[in-house]
Amino acid sequence: MNFEKLLTPQAVKVLSSTTSKKRLLSELGELAASAYGLDAAEVLESLLAREALGPTGVGRGVALPHARLDGVTKVTGLFVLLEKPVDFGSVDRQPVDITFALFAPEDAGVEHLKALALVSRTLRDTAICAKLRSNPSASTLYTILTEFEGIKAA
Numbered sequence: 520m521n522f523e524k525l526l527t528p529q530a531v532k533v534l535s536s537t538t539s540k541k542r543l544l545s546e547l548g549e550l551a552a553s554a555y556g557l558d559a560a561e562v563l564e565s566l567l568a569r570e571a572l573g574p575t576g577v578g579r580g581v582a583l584p585h586a587r588l589d590g591v592t593k594v595t596g597l598f599v600l601l602e603k604p605v606d607f608g609s610v611d612r613q614p615v616d617i618t619f620a621l622f623a624p625e626d627a628g629v630e631h632l633k634a635l636a637l638v639s640r641t642l643r644d645t646a647i648c649a650k651l652r653s654n655p656s657a658s659t660l661y662t663i664l665t666e667f668e669g670i671k672a673a
Contacts, residue, residue, distance in 0.1 A: 526598060527555075537605055547566060577610065580616045583638060586622055
């Protein structure tokens with residue numbers, strides 16, 4: 520499992536005007552629709568249902584929202600960098616500015632867990648988060664994520 524399998528360049532975005540967690544989840548739905556052809560309303564509904572179980576803000580400004588969806592054939596992801604952090608109900612009560620959303624088929628097993636582990640492990644690295652935060656260009660963010668993994672694997 521690697522970022523090139525999870526993420527397309529079209530699934531990376533920088534947002535400048537998101538003001539709330541719900542608006543961020545809505546933006547993720549719209550990005551999933553444009554990048555992967557998913558239904559934006561269904562994505563939003565699934566993300567909200569998952570958040571109702573407990574917030575996916577993991578701390579240090581990072582959130583990992585995720586959901587299982589009918590229309591998804593393989594585990595896919597979205598990366599969003601927020602210019603202005605939003606309250607996400609994170610475990611450390613810090614606002615979120617880095618979001619990596621994952622979507623998996625309803626019957627996904629270990630692949631979903633491998634993807635979640637990869638993203639979580641990568642975004643726990645303070646150096647990679649600092650690099651992501653200092654590069655507000657979607658194409659550069661995609662390159663950082665995909666090249667970082669190559670460096671770690673080598």
